[in-house]
Amino acid sequence: PLGAVHLGEDRARFRVWAPNVGKVELVLQGKVERRIPLEPEANGYHQALVDGIAPGARYHYDLGDGKLRPDPASRLQPEGVHGPSEVVKSFSDHTPGWTGRPLEEYVIYELHVGTFTPEGTFDAAISRLSYLRELGITAVELMPVAAFPGARNWGYDGAYPFAVQASYGGPEGLRRFVDACHSEGIAVILDVVYNHLGPEGTYLADFGPYFASYYHTRWGDALNFDGPHSDEVRRFFIESALHFVTQMGIDALRLDAVNAIVDNSPFSFLEELGEAVHRRASELGRLVHLIAESDDNDPRLVTPTFQGGYGLDGVWNDDVHHALLALLSGERVGHLQDFGLVEQLAKTFRENFAFTGEYSKYRLRRRGRPAASxxxxxxxxxxxxxDQAGNRPRGERISARVSFEKQKLAAAVVLLSPFLPLLFMGEEYGETAPFPYFTSHGDSTLVENVRKGRAKEMARLGYAEEPFDPQDEATFRRAKLDFQLRTTGDHAKLLAWYKELLRARRDIGAFAAEGGRQAVAFEDERLLYVRRW
Amino acid sequence: PLGAVHLGEDRARFRVWAPNVGKVELVLQGKVERRIPLEPEANGYHQALVDGIAPGARYHYDLGDGKLRPDPASRLQPEGVHGPSEVVKSFSDHTPGWTGRPLEEYVIYELHVGTFTPEGTFDAAISRLSYLRELGITAVELMPVAAFPGARNWGYDGAYPFAVQASYGGPEGLRRFVDACHSEGIAVILDVVYNHLGPEGTYLADFGPYFASYYHTRWGDALNFDGPHSDEVRRFFIESALHFVTQMGIDALRLDAVNAIVDNSPFSFLEELGEAVHRRASELGRLVHLIAESDDNDPRLVTPTFQGGYGLDGVWNDDVHHALLALLSGERVGHLQDFGLVEQLAKTFRENFAFTGEYSKYRLRRRGRPAASxxxxxxxxxxxxxDQAGNRPRGERISARVSFEKQKLAAAVVLLSPFLPLLFMGEEYGETAPFPYFTSHGDSTLVENVRKGRAKEMARLGYAEEPFDPQDEATFRRAKLDFQLRTTGDHAKLLAWYKELLRARRDIGAFAAEGGRQAVAFEDERLLYVRRW
Incomplete structure (x- = not known):
C-alpha cells in the first residue's frame, strides 16, 4: 500500500509514487532528525521498511532542491495541510460482527462533522447516533473528511485523499465513529472527491503527473486518469478508497461530481474503482456500495459492466428535488428554471428522471438519457x-423557503418514494440555521479569489443578495445546528412526521419493496397521483 | 439544412448558426453587391430565402464590427479558405441503381487525391478506377477533402467541414468521382475530421461556441460536444456528415481519431452521429457505414447502443500492423517498441487486438480492452x-523498409486475415515514392511552427533524420505516385501477387466468411500458424 503503514513492533513501511523525483529521502522528526533514503522501485515508486517507528511519528519527504513535502498518501496532518505527516496505528478490517446493509435499506442522513454538533468532532457526533436510529436512519453520510486547510471547510477543498481531518478527530476518531454507527445498526457512507484536489496544501505535482493539464474542471486542472502514468494515479485514488473501506470500516463511498472526471479511456477509472472495491468487499465478506454523485442522468453509471455500464451501485437523482422545489417554492433561479410542471415530478416516479434527453434552458443543451429500467x-x-442549501448566497434551507405544511408534503413525497431518501442534518425537525459556504484558507490571495468567485457565481445564477463571506468564522458558526429546536412547537411536530413516514416506508410492503408504480399529473389542480403496489 | 442550399428557379436558402452574433447580413458579390439581412431563428440560427441566386454565386456573412466571413457550412471555397463561399448546385440523392455494399465485402484502397495522379484531381483519379476494380478493390477511401489552405495538404488541416477542396475539383468533381466509382461497383469512404479544425482559415469562433476551451487536443482546442450550445455544434457536424452521404453519394465515413473527441455526456456525439447517419441511410434505402479511426482498442465503438456501445460499424485495428512491422522490419521506434513477438500477431488473429489491457511502454499506461467477441x-x-508512412521524417513506405519477399509476406498476412484489409495507394505494386507530411499554409508563423513541431515530434519518437520540409513544394511532389512502375520487374510481380491474394480472399470460402479461427505462435522459429475454416 501507499503511505506509511505501521506494521507493529515499531516498524513501518513507507511507500510513495514520485516518478518526477530521482531520489526521495524520508525525514523523521524527533529530538534527533533521522534521514532515510527510500529505494526506487519499478514505475516510479519509492519505498523503505524502517525500524524505530511508533504511531505518532511525524515525517516529511525530501524531494531534493529544498523541497520538504508532506506525504501525498498521508493518513493524518496533525499540524495542517502544510505541516508534517503522521504515522498512525493500523486498524482491524471491520467492526466485529458487522457485514454492512443492502443498499435498498439505506435511509441516508447527510451530516457535516464540523457543524453537526457544538464541538464539531466525530466523538461529539457519536452522542447523537441513538437519536438517528430512533428516527429511522440506517446510513449516515459524512461530508468529506480529507484533510483541508484550517478548521472550517465543507470538505471539497481536501488536499490529502487518504487523511482524515485532524480537527475532527483524525483517523482514530473516524474509526470510533464508524464502530459506534455499526453498533446502532447504521452504515457509514463517506463522501470522497476524485475529480480535483483542494487549491491549498496540495504538493502532488512535485511528486508526479497526478494532474492532466489538457483537461480543465471548474475547480482547476483535472486529475490524470487517462494520460501517460495514469495507471499509477488511478492506483493512488483506488488505494485511498480501499483504505477507507478496510482501515476505517466505511460501508459506502459517495463519489463527488463524477461528471467532472474526464477520462477518455476504454477502461474507465470509475469502472476500475468499482471492480477493485467490490472485489475487496467480497474478500472481506461485507457489503460495500459505490454511489456516484452526478446530475447527468446517466443510467450507465449503475449499469453492469457486462452491459456496457460502469458497474456502480447507486447514483444521485437531482430531478426529484428540482421538480418538487420548483412546485413548492415557485423559485426559478439556476437549474430550477427548467422545472415547474407536476408532470415532471410524475415522470420521475414513472421513469426515474424528468430529463431523459430533453433540452435544458439552464444548461443550454439536452440533458440525460432514458433510464426507466x-x-x-x-x-x-x-x-x-x-448543495441545495449552500449554493445560495445565504445558504437558506428549505425551512426558510417554504411553509411548514409544504415541508411536510415534501418529506412525504421523498420518504415514500421508490427511491433512496437522503435527509440533510436537521431537516427532520426543520432546522433554521442556514448552511452557507465556509472556508478557513491560509492563503490570502486564495481567500480573496474564493470570495469574488462566489459572489460572481451567485450573481450569474440570478441571486440579488451579497453572499456571506466564506472566510468569516461567523459564517461557519451560523451553520451549526440548534439541536434543541427539535423538542419545540412545529419542530417537534415535523420530527414526529418524519419518524412516522420512515416507519411507514419500512413497515408497509408497497413502500418498502420495488413493485409496480404509476403516476399521473393533474397540472391545473397541481395534483400528483401516485399508485404503488 | 445549414449553409446555402440551392432550391432551383434561382432561389436559395441560407442558414447559419451564429449565437454570438446579433445580426448577420448576407453579402452577395456581383457587379452590384447585394446585402440581405438574415432573420434570427430560435437557438442562435439565422436564415433567409433569397431570390436571384444561381449556382456560382459568391458570398460572405457580415457579422458586424467589420467581420466579413466565409460560411462555416460553405460547400466550396473557390478562392481558398480566406475567400468568399460559393453557392453550388444541388445533387440527386444517389447514383441511380446503387445501394452500397455490405461492410464485410470491403477491400479498401486509401488514396490521397492530390498525389494519386499527376493532375491531382478527382477527374484524373477516375481514369484509374477500372485498374482498381481489376485489382479486386471494392471500396476507395479518400483522405480528407474538406477545404484546406493552399493546394497541398494531407487533408487534416481542413477548415470547412462541408466544403470540397476546390483544387481537387470541388463538389461537382467529387460527385463525378463517386458516380464513376459506383459504376465500377466500388464504394466510396470519405475520411472526415470531427476532432479539430485546421489551424488556418477557421472563423467559427466568430460565429459561436464551436470550441470547448476546457479540453485540449494535440491539435488545439477540442470541439464543443458536451458544453452549453453543444446540441447545435453537434448538428453542424452531423449535417456535414449527412450532406456527404446524400448530396455527394458517399457510402461510408472514416471518422478521424475519435479518441481525440472529448465528450463527457450521457448521449455521446458519436452515438448521435451513428443514429442520424443510419436513419438517413435507411430512409434512402442504402447501406452507409461509419468506421472509427482509433488506436484505443475499444470494442464499445462497434458495440450496439442497446448493449452500451456507440453503435458504429467499424473501427481501425492498428495492432496487426504494429505486430507485423515489428517482426518484419525489426524497427522499435515509437509504438513499435511495444511489439516484436509472434504471439502478439497470433493474438490479433484469435482475439482481434494484441493489447487488451496490457501495459504499453510507449503510452506509459495500460492500453485496450478485451474485444474477442x-x-x-x-x-x-x-x-x-x-500515417504509418508519413509519420516518419522522410515518409518511407514499407517498400523502402523491408525486402520484396517480406512485402509479399505482409500482404498475405493482411489480405488473407479475417479483418477488412486496407491498401495504401501504390502499395500493391511496391510504389517507391515516399509519403512525407506536406502543407501549403499561407500564414508564415504557422509554417514555421509546423516545421518546428514536426522536427520536435520526430526527435521525440527517436528518429535521427531531419524531416523533409512540409511547406516545400518538392516534398509534395516526392509523394506523387510513379504509376508506370506497376508494369516493371518486381513491381509487376508484386501486383500479380496482390491480385491473386484478393482473388483467393473472395473465392475461397474459409477466407471470405467469418468462421472458426485458430492461431499459434512459435517464437523461436518466428512462425505463425493460422487455421481458419
Whole structure:
C-alpha cells in the first residue's frame, strides 16, 4: 500500500509514487532528525521498511532542491495541510460482527462533522447516533473528511485523499465513529472527491503527473486518469478508497461530481474503482456500495459492466428535488428554471428522471438519457442536501423557503418514494440555521479569489443578495445546528412526521419493496397521483 | 439544412448558426453587391430565402464590427479558405441503381487525391478506377477533402467541414468521382475530421461556441460536444456528415481519431452521429457505414447502443500492423517498441487486438480492452497507411523498409486475415515514392511552427533524420505516385501477387466468411500458424 503503514513492533513501511523525483529521502522528526533514503522501485515508486517507528511519528519527504513535502498518501496532518505527516496505528478490517446493509435499506442522513454538533468532532457526533436510529436512519453520510486547510471547510477543498481531518478527530476518531454507527445498526457512507484536489496544501505535482493539464474542471486542472502514468494515479485514488473501506470500516463511498472526471479511456477509472472495491468487499465478506454523485442522468453509471455500464451501485437523482422545489417554492433561479410542471415530478416516479434527453434552458443543451429500467432503489433523492442549501448566497434551507405544511408534503413525497431518501442534518425537525459556504484558507490571495468567485457565481445564477463571506468564522458558526429546536412547537411536530413516514416506508410492503408504480399529473389542480403496489 | 442550399428557379436558402452574433447580413458579390439581412431563428440560427441566386454565386456573412466571413457550412471555397463561399448546385440523392455494399465485402484502397495522379484531381483519379476494380478493390477511401489552405495538404488541416477542396475539383468533381466509382461497383469512404479544425482559415469562433476551451487536443482546442450550445455544434457536424452521404453519394465515413473527441455526456456525439447517419441511410434505402479511426482498442465503438456501445460499424485495428512491422522490419521506434513477438500477431488473429489491457511502454499506461467477441470484419487492418508512412521524417513506405519477399509476406498476412484489409495507394505494386507530411499554409508563423513541431515530434519518437520540409513544394511532389512502375520487374510481380491474394480472399470460402479461427505462435522459429475454416 501507499503511505506509511505501521506494521507493529515499531516498524513501518513507507511507500510513495514520485516518478518526477530521482531520489526521495524520508525525514523523521524527533529530538534527533533521522534521514532515510527510500529505494526506487519499478514505475516510479519509492519505498523503505524502517525500524524505530511508533504511531505518532511525524515525517516529511525530501524531494531534493529544498523541497520538504508532506506525504501525498498521508493518513493524518496533525499540524495542517502544510505541516508534517503522521504515522498512525493500523486498524482491524471491520467492526466485529458487522457485514454492512443492502443498499435498498439505506435511509441516508447527510451530516457535516464540523457543524453537526457544538464541538464539531466525530466523538461529539457519536452522542447523537441513538437519536438517528430512533428516527429511522440506517446510513449516515459524512461530508468529506480529507484533510483541508484550517478548521472550517465543507470538505471539497481536501488536499490529502487518504487523511482524515485532524480537527475532527483524525483517523482514530473516524474509526470510533464508524464502530459506534455499526453498533446502532447504521452504515457509514463517506463522501470522497476524485475529480480535483483542494487549491491549498496540495504538493502532488512535485511528486508526479497526478494532474492532466489538457483537461480543465471548474475547480482547476483535472486529475490524470487517462494520460501517460495514469495507471499509477488511478492506483493512488483506488488505494485511498480501499483504505477507507478496510482501515476505517466505511460501508459506502459517495463519489463527488463524477461528471467532472474526464477520462477518455476504454477502461474507465470509475469502472476500475468499482471492480477493485467490490472485489475487496467480497474478500472481506461485507457489503460495500459505490454511489456516484452526478446530475447527468446517466443510467450507465449503475449499469453492469457486462452491459456496457460502469458497474456502480447507486447514483444521485437531482430531478426529484428540482421538480418538487420548483412546485413548492415557485423559485426559478439556476437549474430550477427548467422545472415547474407536476408532470415532471410524475415522470420521475414513472421513469426515474424528468430529463431523459430533453433540452435544458439552464444548461443550454439536452440533458440525460432514458433510464426507466434502472431499479429506483439505486437512486438517491432528497428534499434538500448541502448543495441545495449552500449554493445560495445565504445558504437558506428549505425551512426558510417554504411553509411548514409544504415541508411536510415534501418529506412525504421523498420518504415514500421508490427511491433512496437522503435527509440533510436537521431537516427532520426543520432546522433554521442556514448552511452557507465556509472556508478557513491560509492563503490570502486564495481567500480573496474564493470570495469574488462566489459572489460572481451567485450573481450569474440570478441571486440579488451579497453572499456571506466564506472566510468569516461567523459564517461557519451560523451553520451549526440548534439541536434543541427539535423538542419545540412545529419542530417537534415535523420530527414526529418524519419518524412516522420512515416507519411507514419500512413497515408497509408497497413502500418498502420495488413493485409496480404509476403516476399521473393533474397540472391545473397541481395534483400528483401516485399508485404503488 | 445549414449553409446555402440551392432550391432551383434561382432561389436559395441560407442558414447559419451564429449565437454570438446579433445580426448577420448576407453579402452577395456581383457587379452590384447585394446585402440581405438574415432573420434570427430560435437557438442562435439565422436564415433567409433569397431570390436571384444561381449556382456560382459568391458570398460572405457580415457579422458586424467589420467581420466579413466565409460560411462555416460553405460547400466550396473557390478562392481558398480566406475567400468568399460559393453557392453550388444541388445533387440527386444517389447514383441511380446503387445501394452500397455490405461492410464485410470491403477491400479498401486509401488514396490521397492530390498525389494519386499527376493532375491531382478527382477527374484524373477516375481514369484509374477500372485498374482498381481489376485489382479486386471494392471500396476507395479518400483522405480528407474538406477545404484546406493552399493546394497541398494531407487533408487534416481542413477548415470547412462541408466544403470540397476546390483544387481537387470541388463538389461537382467529387460527385463525378463517386458516380464513376459506383459504376465500377466500388464504394466510396470519405475520411472526415470531427476532432479539430485546421489551424488556418477557421472563423467559427466568430460565429459561436464551436470550441470547448476546457479540453485540449494535440491539435488545439477540442470541439464543443458536451458544453452549453453543444446540441447545435453537434448538428453542424452531423449535417456535414449527412450532406456527404446524400448530396455527394458517399457510402461510408472514416471518422478521424475519435479518441481525440472529448465528450463527457450521457448521449455521446458519436452515438448521435451513428443514429442520424443510419436513419438517413435507411430512409434512402442504402447501406452507409461509419468506421472509427482509433488506436484505443475499444470494442464499445462497434458495440450496439442497446448493449452500451456507440453503435458504429467499424473501427481501425492498428495492432496487426504494429505486430507485423515489428517482426518484419525489426524497427522499435515509437509504438513499435511495444511489439516484436509472434504471439502478439497470433493474438490479433484469435482475439482481434494484441493489447487488451496490457501495459504499453510507449503510452506509459495500460492500453485496450478485451474485444474477442467483435466480428473481425468490423476491424480495418493494413500493411501500411498514410500515417504509418508519413509519420516518419522522410515518409518511407514499407517498400523502402523491408525486402520484396517480406512485402509479399505482409500482404498475405493482411489480405488473407479475417479483418477488412486496407491498401495504401501504390502499395500493391511496391510504389517507391515516399509519403512525407506536406502543407501549403499561407500564414508564415504557422509554417514555421509546423516545421518546428514536426522536427520536435520526430526527435521525440527517436528518429535521427531531419524531416523533409512540409511547406516545400518538392516534398509534395516526392509523394506523387510513379504509376508506370506497376508494369516493371518486381513491381509487376508484386501486383500479380496482390491480385491473386484478393482473388483467393473472395473465392475461397474459409477466407471470405467469418468462421472458426485458430492461431499459434512459435517464437523461436518466428512462425505463425493460422487455421481458419
Amino acid at each position: 434502472i431499479d429506483p432503489r439505486r437512486l438517491v433523492t432528497f428534499v434538500q442536501n448541502h | 467483435i466480428d473481425p470484419r468490423r476491424l480495418v487492418t493494413f500493411v501500411q497507411n498514410h
